[in-house]
Amino acid sequence: MxxxxxxxxxxxxxxxxxxxxxxxxxxxxxxxxxxxxxxxxxxxxxxxxxxxxxxxxxxxxxxxxxxxxxxxxxxxxxxxxxxxxxxxxxxxxxxxxxxxxxxxxxxxxxxxxxxxxxxxxxxxxxxxxxxxxxxxxxxxxxxxxxxxxxxxxxxxxxxxxxxxxxxxxxxxxxxxxxxxxxxxxxxxxxxxxxxxxxxxxxxxxxANLIQTKSDGTVLRxxxxxxxxxxGALPANVMDDYVNRVFSKYSSETLTVTPFADQPNTKYYGRVAGNVMNFTSSSGAVVTSFQKPDASSIFGCHKLLDAPNDLVRGPISRTLCAGYNRSTLLVNPNQPDTSSANFYLDAVTNHYARxxxxxxxxxxxxxxxxxxxxxxxxxxxxxxxxxxxxxxxxxx
The missing domain is CATH 2.60.110.10 (Thaumatin)
Incomplete structure (x- = not known):
């Protein structure tokens, strides 16, 4: 067991x-x-x-x-x-x-x-x-x-x-x-x-996320x-959205302001070679992310790991929220804190929605x-x- x-x-x-x-x-x-x-x-x-x-x-x-x-x-x-x-x-x-x-x-x-x-x-x-x-x-x-x-x-x-x-x-x-x-x-x-x-x-x-008893009673x-x-949900369920995000930010910049009380602390994401690199205001690369899979997105871990630090963790948290809520394509300034843009893409975390x-x-x-x-x-x-x-x- x-x-x-x-x-x-x-x-x-x-x-x-x-x-x-x-x-x-x-x-x-x-x-x-x-x-x-x-x-x-x-x-x-x-x-x-x-x-x-x-x-x-x-x-x-x-x-x-x-x-x-x-x-x-x-x-x-x-x-x-x-x-x-x-x-x-x-x-x-x-x-x-x-x-x-x-x-x-x-x-x-x-x-x-x-x-x-x-x-x-x-x-x-x-x-x-x-x-x-x-x-x-x-x-x-x-x-x-x-x-x-x-x-x-x-x-x-x-x-x-x-x-x-x-x-x-x-x-x-x-x-x-x-x-x-x-x-x-x-x-x-x-x-x-x-x-x-x-x-x-x-x-x-x-629908495969639903667990029931043998008599059909819903458990969770x-x-x-x-x-x-x-294997109840396809492993590639988020791939289309991730591909579109990486395509967009290969020619545009994703700006992350991870701390609400520190509006001047910003990081800038650009994709190069299937890696999203984030730079500080000085232009130095501070952390990088490979294309996340669905498990990384839904679990906010693995390729979207969020260590308890002041740089990668806060950026990763912001990306995780953006992927789950599918706001990364509609707003290049993250986090998007207004629910008006949440879960509008056909590819999103429908469970959370x-x-x-x-x-x-x-x-x-x-x-x-x-x-x-x-x-x-x-x-x-x-x-x-x-x-x-x-x-x-x-x-």
Missing amino acids: RFKLLAVLTAAASLAAAILITTGAGKADAVPPTIPLQISNNSGRADPVYIYNLGTNLSTGQQGWADAAGTFHPWPAGGNPPTPAPDASIPGPANGQSITIQMPKFSGRVYFSYGQKLVFKLTTGGLVQPAVQNPSDPNRDIVFNWTEYTLNDSGIWINSTQVDMFSAPYAVGVQQADGATKNTGHLKPGGYTGFFNALRSQPGGW ALAPTYGVEI KIHAQMADGKAYAFAFDDVGNHESLVHDGNPQRAYITLDPFN
């Missing part, structure tokens, strides 16, 4: 961590060791719900899980082959009910599953998390999802995410010190069904990154760098009084 070993900080959670480093919002003494997390079940389902709070203890760097009281438990040593992890599940609320647990200072995920507990295992390298693109993954036929969050001395960053899959609908929120709340992640009425219907009707293999739609990986179309506020983490231009489903507060996860209806 092939397991997927994930770092505790996934792409979106890593972005939240990066945000907290640069903002420094909130006072160090404003956030207590734990805050309440209220989980409300508005799903309309009769299945029992199981909650898991898994992540990294920010005070020690240890990986583990938190119980309902917010007490941290480090994972024991794993094995090869992987060994069962301790049962970290917390009984969730019944339909129409809410529970409140304590959220500690973590960077990690809150999972929730319907009907069955999730299967977690431990290797010598850490926690093995569900990888349902693998048909033999033990969680493949379980309906589940997760939110990602960072809670530290500077506050909370919590998001809904579809970077890996679109599945059980939910929203996240936070209560501020003045009692006001802000939230994100809710679908429009009918948005769950609307998304799957739209994906089924999209030609070109996109895989992100196109995994669709390409398992259809998710954003069904979100009540238009915001989502449909790919790793969906935060470029602030289009991500993330809420932050420097002095949070309470966090929320709302399990929404499957309609």
